[in-house]
Amino acid sequence: xxxxxxxxxxxxxxxxxxxxxxxxxxxxxxxxxxxxxxxxxxxxxxxxxxxxxxxxxxxxxxxxxxxxxxxxxxxxxxxxxxxxxxxxxxxxxxxxxxxxxxxxxxxxxxxxxxxxxxxxxxxxxxxxxxxxxxxxxxxxxxxxxxxxxxxxxxxxxxxxxxxxxxxxxxxxxxxxxxxxxxxxxxxxxxxxxxxxxxxxxxxxxx
Amino acid sequence: xxxxxxxxxxxxxxxxxxxxxxxxxxxxxxxxxxxxxxxxxxxxxxxxxxxxxxxxxxxxxxxxxxxxxxxxxxxxxxxxxxxxxxxxxxxxxxxxxxxxxxxxxxxxxxxxxxxxxxxxxxxxxxxxxxxxxxxxxxxxxxxxxxxxxxxxxxxxxxxxxxxxxxxxxxxxxxxxxxxxxxxxxxxxxxxxxxxxxxxxxxxxxx
Numbered sequence: 001x002x003x004x005x006x007x008x009x010x011x012x013x014x015x016x017x018x019x020x021x022x023x024x025x026x027x028x029x030x031x032x033x034x035x036x037x038x039x040x041x042x043x044x045x046x047x048x049x050x051x052x053x054x055x056x057x058x059x060x061x062x063x064x065x066x067x068x069x070x071x072x073x074x075x076x077x078x079x080x081x082x083x084x085x086x087x088x089x090x091x092x093x094x095x096x097x098x099x100x101x102x103x104x105x106x107x108x109x110x111x112x113x114x115x116x117x118x119x120x121x122x123x124x125x126x127x128x129x130x131x132x133x134x135x136x137x138x139x140x141x142x143x144x145x146x147x148x149x150x151x152x153x154x155x156x157x158x159x160x161x162x163x164x165x166x167x168x169x170x171x172x173x174x175x176x177x178x179x180x181x182x183x184x185x186x187x188x189x190x191x192x193x194x195x196x197x198x199x200x201x202x203x204x205x206x
Numbered sequence: 207x208x209x210x211x212x213x214x215x216x217x218x219x220x221x222x223x224x225x226x227x228x229x230x231x232x233x234x235x236x237x238x239x240x241x242x243x244x245x246x247x248x249x250x251x252x253x254x255x256x257x258x259x260x261x262x263x264x265x266x267x268x269x270x271x272x273x274x275x276x277x278x279x280x281x282x283x284x285x286x287x288x289x290x291x292x293x294x295x296x297x298x299x300x301x302x303x304x305x306x307x308x309x310x311x312x313x314x315x316x317x318x319x320x321x322x323x324x325x326x327x328x329x330x331x332x333x334x335x336x337x338x339x340x341x342x343x344x345x346x347x348x349x350x351x352x353x354x355x356x357x358x359x360x361x362x363x364x365x366x367x368x369x370x371x372x373x374x375x376x377x378x379x380x381x382x383x384x385x386x387x388x389x390x391x392x393x394x395x396x397x398x399x400x401x402x403x404x405x406x407x408x409x410x411x412x
Binding site: 008011012014015016018019020023040041042077078079080084086092093094096097098100101103104107108109147148150171172174178179180182188190192193194195196197198199200201202203204205206 | 214217218220221222224225226229246247248283284285286290292298299300302303304306307309310313314315353354356377378380384385386388394396398399400401402403404405406407408409410411412
């Protein structure tokens with residue numbers, strides 16, 4: 001079934017709904033409502049109903065949403081029913097923390113390769129994986145058909161590495177470098193920059 | 207001068223404008239335009255002009271924006287002209303990487319205290335700071351009047367620690383725990399969760 005065009009801000013809320021449903025499941029809940037999700041997430045219930053309505057009818061008037069069913073539907077919509085392999089580039093302090101993070105695999109993202117350009121890091125084992133040189137990047141990405149890469153390199157190297165990734169067919173970059181990457185419109189970039197968060201919160205401080 | 211109510215999505219774009227202006231400054235540019243900022247950031251120039259117009263007139267028709275002047279104005283608007291002190295709670299792999307990150311201080315956020323609940327971590331030095339026990343939290347936050355805290359504790363501990371921070375008067379929490387925190391409306395939370403990014407990008411993959 002073809003899905004309608006849905007704006008990015010809606011898509012970015014779907015993982016939050018999924019995470020909350022997983023949390024409710026752990027609490028032993030089998031059924032929830034847009035009101036409950038709204039209270040827990042700090043959104044309005046109307047927004048949640050509208051977001052979900054782009055993709056179908058997932059609840060019944062008066063009985064709410066089945067927690068497990070809605071999780072499965074969200075996983076289908078987000079295309080995360082199967083585990084996806086990904087690579088990490090840049091094994092500094094942050095890269096090491098990410099390579100050791102269990103939360104990726106729990107949520108269906110499997111880190112399968114680490115790369116760094118520093119000779120002294122090549123061959124090191126981090127999070128059960130061996131750090132490989134950048135000269136291996138093309139081979140590994142193409143052989144394993146990797147579409148997702150985590151970029152944890154310094155800001156001054158990030159655009160150049162991103163260009164390389166785009167050439168190699170990577171379609172999604174989780175970017176930890178504190179710069180705005182320039183990529184073609186069919187490549188997704190999701191930026192993670194704590195400074196942006198701190199600065200935007202500072203606006204609200206006295 | 208009283209500033210008008212401006213929506214959160216606008217405020218969250220201001221640090222991106224600031225970061226791009228810093229980048230243009232490093233490139234040696236003294237003047238820029240909403241068109242140039244738009245191309246570099248992937249926004250529309252109309253949106254950039256509209257966002258800035260909430261706060262005043264910063265450019266001249268036909269001559270654009272002075273790069274240094276607009277940076278200073280954005281720092282004033284975001285209230286980041288002076289360095290702000292902050293604490294970090296949770297010195298695991300991620301917490302260590304954050305404690306060692308130079309980018310906070312470069313952008314005006316000074317990490318001054320580290321806390322962890324694990325006895326074996328107390329007294330360790332990380333990023334030049336000594337890890338303190340949670341029993342010192344109240345004293346340090348109050349003595350140093352800390353309003354900003356980075357939360358890098360496990361998900362199951364995060365809400366409880368956040369409650370404590372709210373009681374102690376903390377007003378801004380950079381939350382790395384993969385849960386939606388519940389806090390009063392006068393406390394800001396900015397969530398950093400790479401899984402949310404990966405899942406929302408997966409929607410766009412084939």
